[in-house]
Amino acid sequence: MTAIIAYALLTLGRLALGGYFVATGIRHYLMGETIADSLASREVSGAPGVVLGAAAFQVIAGLLLAFGLMVLIPALLLFAFTVAVSVTLLNFWDLDPSAERDAAMNGFQQNVAIAGGLLVAAASAL
Numbered sequence: 001m002t003a004i005i006a007y008a009l010l011t012l013g014r015l016a017l018g019g020y021f022v023a024t025g026i027r028h029y030l031m032g033e034t035i036a037d038s039l040a041s042r043e044v045s046g047a048p049g050v051v052l053g054a055a056a057f058q059v060i061a062g063l064l065l066a067f068g069l070m071v072l073i074p075a076l077l078l079f080a081f082t083v084a085v086s087v088t089l090l091n092f093w094d095l096d097p098s099a100e101r102d103a104a105m106n107g108f109q110q111n112v113a114i115a116g117g118l119l120v121a122a123a124s125a126l
Contacts, residue, residue: 010124011068017117018066021078025058042089057081071125079118086111 028035032051039047058081061074090111092104 013117014068014071014121015066017114017121018062018064018074020114021058021062022066023062025055025062028058029055054081065121072122075118075122075125079115079122082111082115082118086115 028051032048032055036047036051039050044050058078061078061081064070064074065078086108090104090108092101092108095101095104
């Protein structure tokens with residue numbers, strides 16, 4: 001009975017975490033121009049392609065994670081992606097105290113929690 005409950009919890013966690021990335025990837029695709037403009041203002045070259053590639057990656061890796069397929073690989077790749085995005089785009093430490101800084105800090109903290117969940121998902125696949 002305990003194994004069934006553990007499996008159900010693990011499945012629900014993967015669905016939630018993977019579903020988050022699927023939804024975020026779709027949202028980033030739909031908001032592509034706005035996000036690309038933001039990246040371009042940070043001097044990211046090829047910003048529209050970066051947005052499209054990142055959105056596709058999030059959807060594909062999120063689906064793999066959600067459905068429990070090759071969990072270790074998408075979990076670790078999404079972990080690396082989340083850390084990289086957090087450090088480069090949510091760099092609240094470079095901002096003066098403001099609502100923008102607070103929003104960046106909140107996003108960074110949320111991404112730390114998501115990254116932790118991805119590590120748990122990766123560990124569960126070992």
